[in-house]
Every structure is written in C-alpha cells, then in structure tokens.
Amino acid sequence: MMMVTSLPLKGIPGSYGPPLIGSLKDRLDYFWFQGQDTFFRSRVAKYQSTVFRTNIPPSFPFIGVDPRIIAITDCKSFEALFDMSLVEKKDILVGSYMPSVSYTGSTRVVAYLDTSEERHAVIKTFAMETLKKASRTWVAVLQESLGRMFETLEKEVKEKGKASFIAPVQRCLFRFLCKVLVGADPLAVPEIGEDGWIILDEWLALQLLPTVKTGAVPQPLEEILFHSFPFPFFMVSNGYRKIYEFLKKEGRSFIDSAKKDYGLTEEEILHNIIFVIGFNAFGGFSVFLPSLLNAIGTDTGLQAQLRAEVKHTMQTHAGRLSFQAIEDMNLVKSTVYEVLRLNPPVALQFARARRDFELESYECKYGIRKGELLCGYQTLAMRDSRVFSDSEKFVADRFTKENGGEALLNHLFWSNGPQTGSPTINNKQCAAKDYVVATAWLIVAEIFSRYESFGTDGSSSITSLQESRMMLNQC
Template sequence: MAAASPRSPPSTPLTSQQPPSPPSQLPLRTMPGSYGWPVVGPLSDRLDYFWFQGPDKFFRTRAEKYKSTVFRTNIPPTFPFFGDVNPNIVAVLDVKSFSHLFDMDLVDKRDVLIGDFRPSLEFYGGVRVGVYLDTTEPKHAKIKSFAMEILKRSSKVWLQELRSNLNTFWGTIESEVTKNGAASYIFPLQRCIFSFLCASLAGADVSVSPDIAENGWKTFNTWLALQVIPTTKVGIVPQPLEEIFLHTWPYPSLLVAGNYKKLCNFIDENAVDCLRLGQEEFGLTRDETIQNLLFVLGFNAYGGFSVFLPYLIGKISGDNSGLQERIRSEVRKVCGSGSDLNFKTVNEMELVKSVVYETLRFNPPVPLQFARARDDFQISSHDAVFEVKKGELLCGYQPLVMRDANVFDEPEEFKPDRFVGETGSELLNYLYWSNGPQTGTPSASNKQCAAKDMVTLTASLLIADLFLRYDSVTGDSGSIKAVVKAK
C-alpha cells in the first residue's frame, strides 16, 4: 500500500515468478496494536472508523503508526448494551497476509460474513444459509454444490436474459436523457439486475407478478440495508445522528418481514426447477432451498452487482482519456455487427476484461473479509511473521490490500491495461475480490464465490453491449448525461 507501507516499495511488482520470502526467512515479530480499555477502546475505534477518520484512513493511519500491515485493533459494530459482539480483530492489509483468509486448513468461516456480528436468522426465514457455514460443516458442501449447479444451468439463458433486460434499461435511459437532459440510472439498473437474475438464476419470470416486478428489487434494497447498516459508514445522515440511530443496535427483520415473505412465495411458486434440484439432487428441505436461493439471488448476486456495476459504468462514462474509443474499437473488431457477442467472443476482448478486473481491484464490492483462526498459527506479511492465536478474528480491508505496492505498480492509479498481456495475467493471482484469487476455482471445499467467473463475464458483456449500441456515453457514477448511438 503506497500510503500505509512503512517502507519504500520495490522497483518491480511481485509476480508469480518473484515469490515473497518464505516465513522461515522472515523475522518473527510481536504483533503490534491493542484493543484498549474494555468498552472505551472499542467505542473510540468505532468513532474513528465511522466518524472522525472513515474506514480507509482508519486502517492507513494504524498501519503507519505500527509500521506494519498486520496489527490488532477493534472494528465496528460495537453494541455494548445491545447484543454480544466482540469487536477485537487482527487486521491484515497486504496481499501476502490477506491470502491466509482463504486457506481452509488455517481458518474457520463459521458465522463471520460480517465479522463477529451476524444478523438475525429471521432475515433468512430462520435458516442458517450456506454463507454462514464453515467448510467442515456437512451441509456446506450440499449448499455450495447446489449454488454452482444452478449457475451452470443458468448459462443456457444468461446472455439472452441479460441483453433483453439491458434493452429495457437503455431504453429507459435514452428516454430520460431526451426528456430531461440527464438520467439517474441506479434504480433502473437495479430493476434490470433484479429481473435478469430472477429469470437466469431462479428461472422465475417477474412479469407474472406485477407486484414483484415493481417492488421486489426495492425489498432487496431494504433487506440488505437492515443487515449491513450497523457495520457500514453511510455518510448521508449527519453525525452524531448516524452514530446514535444507525450504528448503536442491530435491526430487526420484522421491518422487512412482510415484503420478504412475498419474495419467498414468489420463489416457491415460480422457481420450480431450482426447488426440485435442491430437494431431489442435493438433499435440502424446500425451505432451505428457498432461503439459500434467495440469499444467492439477493445478497450475493443482486447486492454485489448493485455495488459493482454502477462504479464500472461511471468509470467508463466519465473517462476522457480515450478509453471509450479503445474499448469501442476492440468490441466492434471482435463482434462485427454485434450478432457475434457471446461468452466466447467476449473472452477475446482483452482490454474489456482488464477494465473489469481493474475496477474490481480498485473498488472491490465487498471491502471487508473475515476468517477465524482454527488453531494457533504463524501469519506472514511481506517483511515479518506474527503469531496468531486460536479463535482470533482476522479482518482484511480489501481497498488497501488491493493497493499493495509490493504487487501492483502505481497501486493508487486506475490503469485500464493493468491486466493485459502475460504480466497482467500473472497479477490475477493476487486479485482477491471473490474471496479467493481470480485464478482460483470455486468448490464445495472452499468459500470462493461460486459465481466468480459469471460476474466478470457479465460485466464484460455489459461493456461490449454498451459499445455495440453507442459510439460514446457521457456520465458519472450516478447518472448518464448523453449517449451517441452507434452509426
């Protein structure tokens, strides 16, 4: 990390041909940092994290203070009077130490999606869904295998449903730009994503239910927000109101229960093949199948795309460096008239894929990842080894990990070509947005995102589709101000 590293970065980035020093060649160092006094220490860190510093500065300043990318501190949420949540963590802020979070022999992933805080199971109909299971729990393999199978089957309709819903989305944007001179695209994009995912993942057409088509994506927004707000800097509500009203207690599922039940009923009635698959081939109960399908659909897919795709569109539409012309040229060279856009041809678009990867590096959809030590073990950064005790919670803050200057050249710069060519391909070993390296393979025995490859393919298809429709698009991370149709 350029701003947090205590030493000058090497002149060349670390690659798979330049591995870091093995632990035996690194000095053993006492882990710096502390948790402070009970209640007072966690509260002070919480105020820094949410209010006085913000997440990025919170981790950077501590890394600079301790001259280490591995240290102990506290992380929100802290509910001293509302629930038993332990805020103590071991922060891991470089690529090498962060990679330990994906070694299932070293770490346990039980109930640590959002650190030591887990929202009420009532958000998932009382079912402990797969994301909260460790790989050693028997049901994990069944649920992960079910998720991978529905993704595999969805590939038959994925491209068709994506482009069909993008037709509607861009039609809305064009109309608004013509009428008002600009179009806010966040909500239309979320509606597009919701409809596309229901059809492709669950095999459920939202058009059969006008209520779900109109309000289902809004329900997901509320459902997601209630789960993550206690751990997230919102920035809309002024302080100290944000601290008092948003970060002081966990939220009850009752606030969204009625509308969430409508989504459950919609899936129950319309995702017939998926429900049969879960029950007959993977041994899940009907309720387990519904709840896990909704979690994959709502939290993983819809939630992830709702964070990632607006940033991607904004980065491209706001660029004035000539990137749009280069992307347009590549897309049209590969696709010709546009009839040849598919999974195979989009994989030939090296620049398009690199832009997607660089966006995931620069703005990972899930900033924080957690894991708990199964036993005592030694964790290595680039320059030292530290003792970690059984049960300690490791926390990686990806926006800094993915700016590790030992790995990425000029890490604070957005470089569209970063992942192009042989050297760029090697860097994919250190792109960790999916709870594992981009070169990794999701399986029932690990916690890597089952849809890792579909996410990058979908984003690449969206870019290619965009430049088959338009010569250029002007906008930012929230609105489109102008589009020039392809000649």
C-alpha cells in the first residue's frame, strides 16, 4: 500500500526589517543596487525558498501604502493567486499602492473591483461582450491599422536605414483599439489621431512612476523625484478629458447601446472603456509587442520557419487571414506563448488573503494570514525549472502540439490566470486574454504575408524589411 504523506508546514522565511529602514533598504535594492529581477532572485537564493517575506516599493505611510508582501516565485504556489475562495483583488492591481481614482474620472473601474463586489459582474460582462462584438471586424480593422504602420516603417527604413518602431506601434494600437472596440476612429479628430497615443502614455506613466525604474535621470535623483510620492492627476487631466470627449462623441452609438444593454451609466461606460483601451490593452501591448518583434527580428532561422508556416497555412485558407487560419499556425502560436512566458507584459500579480489558508509549494506549505498581501513575480515563476526545461532559454516551439507543449499552457499565467482558463464574472482573469494572443498571432502572420524577413537591433528599431510577393486578403 502506498503511503500518502502531507507536506510539512513551515514558517515563511525573510523579514521586513526595522520600520522605515527595512523598507528603504529594500526599495534601494529594488530600484538602484540590484534591480527588480536580481532583487527577487537574490532572495530566493538567500532564503533557499521560492516563497519569502520582503518589502517592495512604493512605501507611502502617510496614505496607508504598506510595502510588506509575501513574494511567490514558483508555478505551484502562484496558482493560489487565482483562487478567489482564498484571495481577493480589491484595489490591489499594482499592489498596496492604488493610483488616485481621479485618473479614472472618480470611478473605481473593474480592474480594481473584487469579484464579491456587485458592480464587478455587470462591468466585466460588458467588457467581455464588447470584445465578442468587436471580433466581427477585428481582423479587417487590425490589418488596416497595420498597413498604415508598415508604410511609415518602410519609408523611414528606406530613408534612414532603420526606423524606431515604438511610436508607430503605439499609434497603430491606439487607432485599432478605439476603432474596433468603440467604433471611434482617431483619424476623425486630427489632434487625437496625432497625439492620442502620447496622451495615454503620459496618463499611464504618472500612475505607475512610483512603482517602476525609468533610468530617465541618474540616481539618487530618480528616487527623490519619481519614487517618493504619488503624482497628482491634474498633470494629465487636460489630455484625459480630450480622450474622454473624443470617445463620448465618436462612440455615441456604442455608449447608447451599452447603457441600454447593461444598465450602466455613461460615466461607468466611458471611464471603464478608457481603462480597458489605455491601461489593459494599449499599455500591455506597448510592452509586449516590442519583445515579440525583437525575439523574431533577431532570429533569421526562426523567421524562415514562421514564413513557411504562414504561407503554407494560407494556401489552405484561400489566402485569407482570419481567426480560423491562425489556429492552424502552431509555430506562430507557440512563439507568441514563449515570448509571453519569458517577458510577461505585467511582471507582478497581486492578491490579498481573503481568509487564513495554507499555501502549497513543492516541498512544504506556508501559513498565510487573512489580510496579508501576496505578490507573484511572474517573470521568475514562468522560468520554474520544475515545469519548463531549459527554462531561461527562448525556445520558439516549446508550446507546439508536436512537442507536447500544450500541457504547459496550464502554467502560463500572464493573463492573471492560466492560459487554459477562461475569463468569467467569478474570476479576475483578463477579459481580453484570448484576443491578446490572437492579435499577436495575427500580427506575426501579417508580417510574413508582407515580408520575406525583417531585422531589429534587439532594442527599439527595425533595421530591414524585405518585401514578399504574397499578400493576404482581409477576412
């Protein structure tokens, strides 16, 4: 008879240190002396544990922002962050620090609502249904927006020998998201068409500055200027109002329909959709797409394989790009998943213990007390060597069916839940989870319909674009 042994219960290693001094030391390590990745890795090594206590910035005692967390850096423990019977997600999207609700029109948008709150279900339903309706025109609108972006990049590469893709990518994303989700084309309002993406950048930056390293100014000026206080909304209020008025006018049909279908107020609709467009989608894609372009653009062997798969698949789909076509592109899909694994758009995922419970890791359990803040460092958890072989290495075909990699999707957590999971009103998984990966697949397929190859400098510039004779039709 086999013996079933339970995991031993252990105390969580680590320390918060003396008041103020402990959090200051950890803050300097996090931003200055070590950096985010070394900060977590060094503590895993020090405590010989993937779960430990530490502080992470910011720390604003005068407004109740507590830096104390329980860090989670392995796949098995990470799963507790998604169990809504164990944890809650009220006002902890970016940790104990929550930007002022002034940034969202004095509205607590759905990302800050816990599943137990009444408005969560109706607003998340609104978000999921909006995405579902948008899927009818998703491919065509994306191709149109990408076409404008590629024209810009081609011209600049031809004239200057290389082209920064950050601004063109963000301009493309902004137009695509506004048009496909709300039916509001930024090109209809010249000021918004030209500067809307910059407004969103500034709006995002001020909310997140206390939590990220910028490198914009040398230390210790960065600590003093960027990480010592939350930034007031009035610094970007004029720009936010322009985006608000643009969507209110150009998206009138969308707003009226949402008010009727979901019983939401106009303010709830507008501020939530701005957050979905600006924070969730635009912000996430602005981080993820450069990583994707660089991963492919610096690997000519991978490009040849992707190009062959795209061309072969399109031959069986009458040359038309669609959601159905990309489902058959196994290497394209796996490449996107692998970039999400190694470079998740959001490195940290937070949850607060809803009740006392025992957190299971591989070799032991840890007692978690109600109210304690859990912080999953996804970048390290997604490199868990117990789950992913060659976990620090980029392996483009890791998730292909041929390699049996589909089972690994259970451990791909970039969307605040496993890739095999589904967003519902009862969880906090990203409503656009499936649309994000599908959009990335479509972008890769579109690239290799237009170009035989492209090159990047591994940073932020396209260095070459070699045209292809194959052009895909819009769905």
